[in-house]
Amino acid sequence: MDKKRRDFLRSLTLTPILLGSYSLFASPLGKPIAASRLQYSVNAFSFNTLLNSGEMTFFDMMEFASTLGLNAVDLTGYYFSGYPNIPDDKTLFQLKKKALQLGLNISWTGIRNNFVNLDKASRQADIEMIKNWLQVSSKLGASIMRIFPGKGEHEGYSRTEVKNWMVSDFQECAKYAEETGVIAAMQHHNDFLYEADEVIDIFKRVDSEWFGLILDIGSLRRGDPYKEIEKLAPYANYWFIKELVYIDGIAEPVNMKKIATILKDINYTGYISFESLSDGDPKQIVTSMFNDFRKEYEKL
Incomplete structure (x- = not known):
């Protein structure tokens, strides 16, 4: 090896020392050097009535997302014709092509399952359905x-006892998720897991990098939702921003500044998705949520 090349390689090994906290080889557990890169999506359930009635299609939803300036769409499984049967490849690839044309990602999909069900055979059937839809997602x-x-x-x-079999069911899903390259992520949803600590407990017990958490800000309805959100935030792979939160079970409009601050404080760099559950024009509501959140986030 000539002297110039040897000196160059030696200089690279010294770079972390010279750069200090800006080292190119900084620990992956530390905060990234780059500024937070939020990506924005919209969840199909916002258009539940329109999609179910046929007044809107996934293609229409994509056009709306693109026009608004979002980065992605969430295509919930039960708005596909024939659900829970999986759609044919032609249908999937047409959606994928449309997203490409509009400069969008299809970041998320979702299905209905029930791991509280006492019937083990029914839970196993749901696991098989999840496996099928993980293939669709991929x-x-x-x-x-x-x-x-x-x-x-x-x-x-x-x-x-329910939590024990739930953990086991989630672990089976996570194993197949790894095979498909799609994270199987739990949305806590205020149906069985009500508090951040028990959500975190389940998440840790499943113990798989292919099992994730979708933080639903509207499904933390005991105590102070913002404190609960702060607890869950470090574990979340994906966020649902809704127009309402619940303080001791009582609904009130979300404080976008508080949500934006939590996201900023943890330097979250993934997707947040807007989901409207209120009466009214969902396009107007989603547009308002998006603009309000972005305004508060950009102030920070």
Whole structure:
């Protein structure tokens, strides 16, 4: 090796020392050097009535997202014809092509499942459905697919027992998620898991890099939702921003400044998705949420 090349390589090994906190080889556990890069999406459930009635299609939803200036769309599984049966490849690839034409990503998909169900055979059927839709998600190019803890009565079984089989079911989903390259992510959804600590407990017990968390700000309805959101924020792979939060169970308009501050403080760099559950024109509501959030975030 000639002297010039040797000196050059030696200089690279000294770079972290010279750059200090701006080292190119900084620990991945530290804060990234680059500024936070939020990406914006919209969830199909915002247009629930319109999609179910046929007044809107996924293509229309994509046009809206592109016009508004969003980066992506969430294509929820149960708005595909024939759900829970999976759509054919032609349908999926047409959506993928449309997204490309509009400069959008299809970041997310989601299905309905119930792991609170006492019937093990029914839970296993839901696992098989999740596996099928993980394949759909992979074909669409989605990085993450929403699954639920579930809901319902569990007479004869304690919450601890339900959580134990829920963890096992999630672990089976996570194993298949790794095979498809799509994260299977739990949306806590205020159906069985109500508080941040128990959501985190389930998340940690599943213990898989292919099992994620979708932070739903409207589904933390006990105590102070902003404190609960702060607890969950470090674990979240994806966020749902809604127009309402619930303080001790009482609805009030979301404080976008507080949400923006939490995201900024953890330097979150992924997707946030806007989802409207209110009556009224969903396009206007989503547009208002997007503009309000972005205004507060850009102030910080």
